[in-house]
Amino acid sequence: MTSRQFTIRGGEARLRCDDTGRGPVLIFLNGAFGTRRDWRRVLDTIGGRYRCVTFDARGRGRSSQAPEYSFDDDLRDAARVVDAVGTGRLAGSRGSATGRPGYHR
DSSP states (O other), X not given: OOEEEEEEEETTEXXXXXXXXXXXXXXXXXXXXXXXXXXXXXXXXXXXXXXXXXXXXXXXXXXXXXXXXXXXXXXXXXXXXXXHHTOSOEEEEESSTTOGGGXXX
């Protein structure tokens, strides 16, 4: 399974992302204290059929912490990841209530 790691700029933060597999695109949003690595089992199961994109939110995993951020920043960061992937059509999955940007995009 092909995998690519990349970093994008999210305002004042750098967001670490993984892009794995081929096929229709799925974006995974972490829970409150989760990281992109929390999705490994899921990716092992479905990564052969889908292109799976995961990322660490600000201050989590290998992403940097911005001095301040808000719910609106979470939304913008998720949109930046979607834009960086460069696909017109995608589906999303969230880890918990704090995977909330998925409801708004």
